[in-house]
Amino acid sequence: MATLGKEYADGELIVRQGESGDCMYVIQEGEVEVVIMRDGQEIPLAVRKSGEFFGEMAIFERETRSASVRARGRARVLTVDRRQLLSRIEEDPALAMRLIQDMSRRIRHLSAELARLKSDGPG
């Protein structure tokens, strides 16, 4: 009872790739796994831990979800509504700073990953 958010069982789907989304998620407890389906094959992308967020692209673009996310063990997750958050960011742009910092960190990580793949690749 002494909790915020919603509890998901191990393996339970939180976000489905291809669906439209109007919120992002903040992990309150536990871990989630981000996976992408490609040519019928499941590719694990990342693991997000307590305190981290996911699904944040839905806040800034109106595209469908780019990946699926499911609980890894028992996880408790809080949703943050797009409309609610954007109206608060309109009032206080500094509110977006943590999102920007985190997305910047992820771009840095992806750039390093891309560089590694290119250097490991053929030729």
Next chain:
Amino acid sequence: MKKDRWNISSASSVPLESGARVAVVGGGPAGSFFGYLLLEYADRVGIDLSVTTFEPRNFAGIGPASCNMCGGIISESLVQVLASVGINLPSGVVQRGIDSYVLHMDVGSVRIETPLREMRIGAVHRASGPRDLKVARWASFDGFLENLAVVRGATVVRDKVTELHLDGDRPRIVAGGRPPQAFDLVAVASGINAATLKVTGVEFQAPKTTKTLIREYFLGEETINRHLGTSMHVFLLPVPGLEFGAIIPKGDYVSVCLLGNDLDKAAYDSFIGAEQVRACMPAGWDPQKNSCQCAPRINVLGAPQPYAQRVVFIGDSGSTRLYKDGIGAAYRTANAAARAAVFHGVGKEDFETYYRPACERIEKDNAIGRFMFGMTGYVHKSATLRRALLDMTRSEQRRAGERRRMSAVLWDLFTGSSSYRQILARTFHPAFWGRLGYNIVRSSVTARRA
């Protein structure tokens, strides 16, 4: 003196420079949010500040002496905003997640649930618990926030500030009976329930207030789970002076809160004796055996000018939301003041330009709130209207997928999740009035037949 990129000084702006000393008077939510956010923003722009919070109470204690006295509800919108900035409220502080509320009137009750059925409202105690607490199973919410500011770099001094002098070039405060100490910025977050802070050198007009009543009852977790569950119970009952009452389930206790105009013991007894209230509580419950009680004042009209040169009044000391979401308003004013101080300056004109608008937004919204709560007077007077409201909400809750217009209005009005302006805007839709009109006619015909 602040200089722009052309190295031209602005005569009226007073920038906060590295090495500046900042005093925060009061370590409740507004003071702790301010200390935390000020240090966070200062770090972003590379300013080193020394922040000292003066708070005589130890929130790890129990009862009114350690408590900031309020219903202890963290609104849906604040929970989401805090999560977005990386402040996640731990389960050791949130005593119960609330996912629904039940509206009780003399004509019946209706449960209103969030579409996601997710716990997005937190019920907390401001101290470690009521005065008869034996074992502290949950930590104080105010203590959690105070610790956030400390981890960010603030220092807490357990002294009470009794005087604030604004007649020199720097504000000076008197704390713990020691000689006055000068600071580059003083943020006053002592609220409106602490003994009056003596302010000299500036004409500060305090906010207007009204009295509320809060009582805590020990029921035990299992009993609360069985009788109240994860719902907040809201009552619209014909008690003189009462806008509304609420029973908020916590861990082992429930908080009974009455909001209205200068409520007294007779109003409380009338409320607590109502059959709708008794029906929510277990058999044999004795309302006189409360664990803890207080009659805190709440701010109903903000301070006309909540700032001066190098001084800013935040939270209840400045402006807060009418009846609802006081902790959310503490975050808003603390954040606006911290942004103004770090990114613009701490002069009177800096606060006038960059802080005042945040307070004005709250006060303008409160004016709409006063109008909306005024409308509940009509609901109190008309049984037909009460039945129509109940029928419309029940019908919405039964039908999945339907736009729940009345449910959304009531949810936001009683949980404080949206601004009063947004709630009023929801009622402008023709479908809202169409369905309400239909239910009024239906209720009126049913009453005549009966």
